[in-house]
Amino acid sequence: MLRLEARPNPSRTMQALTPVIAVAATMIAGGILFALLGKSPFAAIRMLFWDPVFGEFAFYYRGQILIKAAPLILIALGLSFGFRANIWNIGAEGQFIMGAVVGGATGLALYPYEAFWVFPLMIIMGAIGGMLWGLIPAFLKIKFNANEILVSLMLVYVASNFLAAMVTGPLRSPVGMNFPVSRNFSEYASAANEELIAGTGMHWGVVTAFLAVIVAYIALTRHIAGFQIQVTGQSARAAKFGGINPNLTIALCLGLSGALAGMAGIFEATGPAGKLSTNFPVGYGFTAIIVAFLGRLNPIGVLLAGLLLAITFVGGDVVQTELQVPKASIQVFQGMLLFFLLGSEILVNFRLRLNKKGVA
Amino acid sequence: MDFSAISPVSLIVSLIAASTPILLAAIGELVVEKSGVLNLGVEGMMIIGAITGFIAAVSTGNPFLGFLGGAIGGALVSIIFIVLTQYLMANQVASGLGLTMIGLGLAALLGHSYAGIKPPSSPHLDIAGLSDLPVVGPILFNHDFIIYFSIILTASVWYFLNRTKAGLILRAVGENHDAAHALGYKVVRVRIYAILFGGACAGIGGAYLSLIRVPQWTEGMTAGAGWIALAIVVFGSWKPWRVLIGAYLFGGVTILQLNLQAVGVNIGAAYLSMTPYIITIIVLVIMSSDKKRASLNAPAALGKLFHASK
Numbered sequence: 179m180l181r182l183e184a185r186p187n188p189s190r191t192m193q194a195l196t197p198v199i200a201v202a203a204t205m206i207a208g209g210i211l212f213a214l215l216g217k218s219p220f221a222a223i224r225m226l227f228w229d230p231v232f233g234e235f236a237f238y239y240r241g242q243i244l245i246k247a248a249p250l251i252l253i254a255l256g257l258s259f260g261f262r263a264n265i266w267n268i269g270a271e272g273q274f275i276m277g278a279v280v281g282g283a284t285g286l287a288l289y290p291y292e293a294f295w296v297f298p299l300m301i302i303m304g305a306i307g308g309m310l311w312g313l314i315p316a317f318l319k320i321k322f323n324a325n326e327i328l329v330s331l332m333l334v335y336v337a338s339n340f341l342a343a344m345v346t347g348p349l350r351s352p353v354g355m356n357f358p359v360s361r362n363f364s365e366y367a368s369a370a371n372e373e374l375i376a377g378t379g380m381h382w383g384v385v386t387a388f389l390a391v392i393v394a395y396i397a398l399t400r401h402i403a404g405f406q407i408q409v410t411g412q413s414a415r416a417a418k419f420g421g422i423n424p425n426l427t428i429a430l431c432l433g434l435s436g437a438l439a440g441m442a443g444i445f446e447a448t449g450p451a452g453k454l455s456t457n458f459p460v461g462y463g464f465t466a467i468i469v470a471f472l473g474r475l476n477p478i479g480v481l482l483a484g485l486l487l488a489i490t491f492v493g494g495d496v497v498q499t500e501l502q503v504p505k506a507s508i509q510v511f512q513g514m515l516l517f518f519l520l521g522s523e524i525l526v527n528f529r530l531r532l533n534k535k536g537v538a
Numbered sequence: 539m540d541f542s543a544i545s546p547v548s549l550i551v552s553l554i555a556a557s558t559p560i561l562l563a564a565i566g567e568l569v570v571e572k573s574g575v576l577n578l579g580v581e582g583m584m585i586i587g588a589i590t591g592f593i594a595a596v597s598t599g600n601p602f603l604g605f606l607g608g609a610i611g612g613a614l615v616s617i618i619f620i621v622l623t624q625y626l627m628a629n630q631v632a633s634g635l636g637l638t639m640i641g642l643g644l645a646a647l648l649g650h651s652y653a654g655i656k657p658p659s660s661p662h663l664d665i666a667g668l669s670d671l672p673v674v675g676p677i678l679f680n681h682d683f684i685i686y687f688s689i690i691l692t693a694s695v696w697y698f699l700n701r702t703k704a705g706l707i708l709r710a711v712g713e714n715h716d717a718a719h720a721l722g723y724k725v726v727r728v729r730i731y732a733i734l735f736g737g738a739c740a741g742i743g744g745a746y747l748s749l750i751r752v753p754q755w756t757e758g759m760t761a762g763a764g765w766i767a768l769a770i771v772v773f774g775s776w777k778p779w780r781v782l783i784g785a786y787l788f789g790g791v792t793i794l795q796l797n798l799q800a801v802g803v804n805i806g807a808a809y810l811s812m813t814p815y816i817i818t819i820i821v822l823v824i825m826s827s828d829k830k831r832a833s834l835n836a837p838a839a840l841g842k843l844f845h846a847s848k
Contacts, residue, residue: 182627184845266631318819322827327578327631328769329822332815335762339815343808467635506646506757513640517618520628520636528627 182528192526197472197483200519207518208511217501225500226493226511239492241379245450247488248387249274249442251481253466255387255394256435258475263410265431269315269330270439271463272337273308277440278447279337279344280307282454285369286349286361296368301382301444308440309433311337316432320425326432334463342456349454360454363447371449383445387484390438394477407431439463465491468516487512549793551676555751557789558688559584559743563767564774564781565688565695566739571771572699573732574712574839578634579619581764582641583737584744587612589649591745592657592755601660605684605745612741613734615641620733623843624726630841642758652755660684660750684746689782691739696778708732712837715844725844740764762815769818773825775835784821791817 208226209219230239253270260267267273281304288296315329342358351361363369374380398404410417410427418424442462451458469487473479494508563580570577587608594607619637622628660682699705711718711728719725747763748755766788774781795810 182845268635318823322823323829324819324823324826325772328765328772329819331765332762332769332819332822335815336812339808339812342811343806346808347806464639467632468639471632504647504650506643506650509643510640510647511643513636513643516632516636516639517622520622520633521626523628524626 181531182524183531185527185529188526189529193474196522196525197474197479197519199522199525200472200515201486203518203522204511204515207514211507211510211514212497212501212503215503215507217503222497222501222503225496226490226508228493229496230489230492233496237377239496241373241377242492243485243488244379244384245381245488246491247484248381248384249446249462250466250469250487251387251484252383252390252442252445253435253439253463254469254473254480254484255390255477256431256438257466258470258473258477258480259394259398259404259407260431260435261411261470262475263407263427263431264414265428266327267312267315267330267432267435268327268467269312269332269334269463270435270466271459271461272330272334273311273436273439274443274446274463275334275337275341275459276311277304277308277443278451278454278458279341279349279443280304280440281444282360282363282447283344283349285363285366285448289361289366289369292368294368297371297382297448300369300448301441304444305437305441308443309437311440312432312434312436313429316429319428319432326428330432338456338459341454341458345454345456351453358456362453364452369448371445381445381449383442383449386441386445388481391477391481394480398477403430439466465512468512468519471516471519490515547673547676549797551681553786553789553793554677554681554685555789556792557785558685559746559751560763560767560770560788561688561782561785562684562691562743562746563740563764564770564785565692565778566736566743567767568771568774568776568778568781569695569699569708569739570732570736571840572712572776572837573708573729574715574837574842574844575623575729575733576630576634576841577616577619577637577733577736578631578768579616579637579641579764580736580740580767581760581762582638583612583615583740584641584747584764584767585645585758585760586615586641586648587741587744588748588759589645589652589744589755591741592652592748593648595657595745595749596652596655599658601658601749604657604749605742608741608745608749609738610741612739612744613737615644616733616737616740619737620730624729624733627843627845630843638764646757649755649757653757655755657749657753659753682750684742684750687742692778692782699778709837712839715839715842719844719846725846729844740767743767766814766818769822773821775825776837777835787821788814788818 205223209223212222213219230243257267257270281300284303285296285300311333314333315326318324318329319326345358345360349360351359371381406422407427409420410422410424414424447454465487469480469483472483490512497503498505563584567580590611591604591608595601595604619633622633623630662680662682699709707723708728711723711725715725744760747759770781770784770788773784792814795813799807799810
């Protein structure tokens with residue numbers, strides 16, 4: 179019989195290896211899923227992982243990968259800080275929306291004034307919007323002990339209704355023929371988040387995401403704040419004795435992840451999405467949770483995981499059109515990835531042992 | 539604006555119907571949390587129940603089998619959570635989130651050829667004389683069978699937790715799993731039964747949405763009902779009857795805002811649609827603010843991992 183034995187220390191090898199194991203297991207299980215749907219599993223897996231990066235149309239897909247990876251990485255970086263400290267912000271989707279609404283409203287208020295500072299101002303306002311939205315659960319947790327998981331999640335629904343109210347009300351485009359959409363940012367030069375090099379997908383959000391990875395890495399490994407977050411996560415009591423203010427950590431983690439999600443939101447609205455509409459949120463805030471875990475809550479890991487998930491998004495679109503599978507199958511596929519990851523985590527803290535006969 | 543269009547009797551009747559899916563899911567989750575497990579996958583189990591129940595009802599033409607299908611679907615999908623948290627020692631918060639994500643995806647996958655179909659209608663209680671009484675008749679004696687089932691379920695869970703030995707063991711496991719283990723109780727087994735029960739309840743709640751409340755299958759139709767159920771458990775401070783009151787209060791808010799939208803109150807529909815979620819947050823804040831009382835009621839081992847080696 180197989181038996182679990184606790185390791186005295188978490189295994190470092192396994193820590194690095196589990197994401198690889200999880201991806202491999204997901205490919206196998208995903209292949210079975212596609213086979214059950216009556217599609218060739220090999221073709222599907224190839225389209226999901228290979229074609230977006232190396233296939234015939236990869237020159238187009240590679241740009242798409244960056245576009246999809248940027249918000250995932252930005253949001254997941256913020257989340258990973260909180261998750262390390264056992265602070266569960268799962269409402270990043272709401273902070274993403276509020277960032278887009280606040281940043282977008284700033285830009286639309288200035289329309290048609292053209293100036294170089296319009297776009298940076300929108301980004302800052304977007305970050306502030308997301309941060310404030312993230313600080314609501316932080317405040318309610320600090321002051322009233324309310325569970326941040328439930329509050330941040332409820333706020334997603336509030337935010338998406340608020341977005342609907344805005345695009346059917348004050349932010350509705352005067353030239354949009356009464357559709358619930360805002361003005362198109364690409365027609366407002368100062369507010370548009372254009373590709374920096376045509377055809378690469380590289381926009382300011384992508385640049386920011388890469389920069390954020392570096393900053394987060396330094397903050398986590400070299401700065402006292404990163405250390406405090408790690409200590410809080412490992413033992414809240416020890417952190418308290420060490421003079422770390424737990425309330426400050428809560429506010430820091432939720433505010434920071436809110437700001438990053440808000441920034442991702444406004445980059446998305448001004449760039450790839452082009453406008454605010456009720457269809458604007460597509461679930462980056464939730465997928466980023468998978469990215470954070472797959473990246474093992476480590477900035478470099480988050481970068482790689484964000485790119486991988488972005489590949490499955492782009493590849494997912496390919497599979498969807500080429501093999502005619504429903505969009506949801508990709509969602510299931512990503513969900514499986516999280517499960518295999520969580521499941522293989524046990525190898526980090528436990529060792530599998532074969533029970534010998536006669537040994538009780 | 540014409541407020542006379544809102545009749546109090548029909549308001550209460552629709553309030554009960556709006557509350558029932560949340561009540562069912564919350565009662566299931568209450569048992570799960572009492573055993574010391576925090577399953578955040580209620581939303582995922584609910585939507586799986588919604589589609590499996592819908593498929594079962596449409597393909598058999600029998601609403602009873604539909605609800606059975608919902609229960610089985612919800613329980614089956616909760617097995618993923620069981621494997622992860624009870625055998626593989628995975629983090630419960632993350633596993634619950636994952637369960638919700640995969641539930642939403644899986645349900646959309648299962649249901650994509652079922653959109654736009656009408657399910658068979660469920661029978662209503664109809665007692666000659668009683669059901670026709672003014673006011674009392676429609677409020678008490680003219681509901682579908684699941685509403686009566688949900689109230690009986692609440693009573694049974696109360697009785698089970700407070701008056702039976704098995705219920706006592708379940709609570710012991712939830713308060714201190716190491717002590718319960720030392721006494722020889724099977725911690726993991728108790729928790730597995732609790733999670734399966736929670737999954738089945740959430741599944742029935744989901745099936746109620748797709749078979750009676752809406753009644754139709756649409757992607758993402760639970761719209762946060764599972765999360766609200768989680769909040770209701772906190773609101774009810776882990777007590778079955780208070781959970782029932784919480785669910786009905788919540789249903790009341792939902793119905794009121796829908797009615798206000800219908801009579802055309804001069805606030806945007808989107809703002810009214812926010813109210814149930816905002817109320818949930820407010821209620822959560824009120825119930826959690828008294829730290830001493832909150833920690834007195836919450837199961838002490840909630841969300842903690844158990845491994846017999848320790």
